[in-house]
Amino acid sequence: MQPIAMNGDQAIAYAWKQVNPDVVAAYPITPQTIIVEAFSEYVADGLVDTEFVCAESEHSAMSLCIGAAAGGARTCTATASAGLAFMWEMLYIAASMRLPIIMAVANRALSGPINIHCDHSDTMGARDSGWIQIYGENAQEAYDNSIMAFKIGEHLDLRLPVMTNFDGFITSHSLENLSLLQDDDVKKFVGEFKAIRPLLDYRNPVTYGPFDPPDFYFEHKYQQVEAMSRAMPIIKKVADEYAKLSGRFYDIVEPYRTEDADFVAIAVGSTAGTLRSVVDELRAEGKKVGSLKLRVFRPFPDKEIIEALEGKKAVAVLDRAISFGATGPIFPEVRSALFDASERPKVVNYIYGLGGRDVSIEELKSVYNGLMTGRCDRVNYLGVRI
């Protein structure tokens, strides 16, 4: 197909159109809204035969998705920020019922004060809910991740819900030239949805969501642990298959010029792309720097991080969110992973870009300068007026 200009939201709606899910239930929230608007047009024009439900809240949207997925339907939704927070309770339930619901999240700051722009406090806060989390860097990745997510979440060894995250406005609203797959290729790639013990199979009744006393609850949680532990190879396998189809390969973590680098910065989302150009500029100056894109955050890729960063002199973890009273949320996880490295680099934290604060090339250079000169604190705040 010829490249076509779309923003990240439109790209996701287009991916869903090609998948033609059974049920989409959603509530509009900036900057996700374009997804449900675009998808509702596909519904209105009969381009999909999805049951599209405009719920009265995100809480009900996720509740509907749970009912629909338990019913036996291929189901997806989209949200952002406060909407994701409003779904919080239901996120855990979707995961515990092992329902492969696919959800696009246009990352956006949480209130308060209210702010509609990008940061990762929404999905980082949902990290413990039992969902797989994949972060896309641009609209192309938002599209590609959306297609792969169905195949990952619905894998019979997994059956877990998947969040496909991308940066609000930066990715959701910026136009890009996209390479799209053919409809038939997408349908063939994701395959027919195979419902497991669906409620609608009334001849074989099942009970979903019973009261689970202390003598079983822990085991059920452990089953989620086991399922999550199977995710990483499946995500890799799906990425391999997708690469064969599309020519685009996405790894769990994506190192850039790290082989001989001494100093590496890590980021998720759109900043990972900016980091690469910063690396190129600094490399042109002869600096031994590299970057690492963290694409999959749940499950957390300890092994891949050690492989990429063992023996480096210093590493900066860029967090677009804060855990108040602690640090950024990715920082301690990277640090913890590297604790098991044979040669442990120094690891520092840079918190940046909250509430859509722009991050410039110069600022990202200052991160590397901090690493190279050692003139940085354990936790640093990039671009804030202190």
Added chain:
Amino acid sequence: MASDKPVIVGNATGCLEVSTTVYPYTAWAVPWIHSAFENAAATITGVESAYRALVRKGVIKDEIRFIAFGGDGGTYDIGFQSLSGAIERGHRFVYVCLNNEAYMNTGIQRSGATWKGASTTTCPAGACIPGKKEFPKDLTKIIIAHELPYAAQASPHNWKDMMEKAAKAFEANGPAFINVVAPCPRGWRFDSSQTIQIARLAVETCIWPLYEYENGTWRLTGDSKRIAEGKKEKRPITDWLKSQGRFRHLLTEKWKHVADEIQAEVDRKWEQLKKYCEE
């Protein structure tokens, strides 16, 4: 018995859910789902949406009915938004509120369905305050204001009336709602052998009239119809208050005025309902 079609059941968190599904057992011989306290309507209509989609795609050919159960806490209060939204969207499902007028699964705390003067653990009758200060919201009328195809109030003492209403609810071409008075021996403080008698008393005192709303028409049923027609006595509210420990304090001289207010409110609403049903 109210439907010959297969049913799929949704349940809010509450006594019914906890007492029937203690893992690894289940009392349900039909497909059943509970996801949370506040979303029985959204969850079951999610299943119904899956059904619509799969019927459209030709995967499912059978007719299936959908029903959700919630207590008054999960219906009048925390689940109200999801119920209202589901009805507004016109999903075809039956919602049954088992109304025992308080949060009974977590103890005996007030809800939006708790009657004025009732003593609960969060609105206890004390030296200064005689139990709950407010009248309950009239949820059945609020639901009817959505102008859905079918809504009704029922009581377990008149099972035939309840069954007929359930049958109509299942066959309504859209959302249907049945609010059922559900006396709670523990929370209302009476001997459990009196449960059906208490339910009957609720209807006989007109604190819980039996009626239905069917495609725009209001109709009294059962004892309430007979009371309106003068064929049966309308009993004083003191009979109701005397029957339960939660109202015991209202029988003292100090709080008699509260009992009088309850009687006045029951009378006002009863006259109002009779007018709706005449039109």
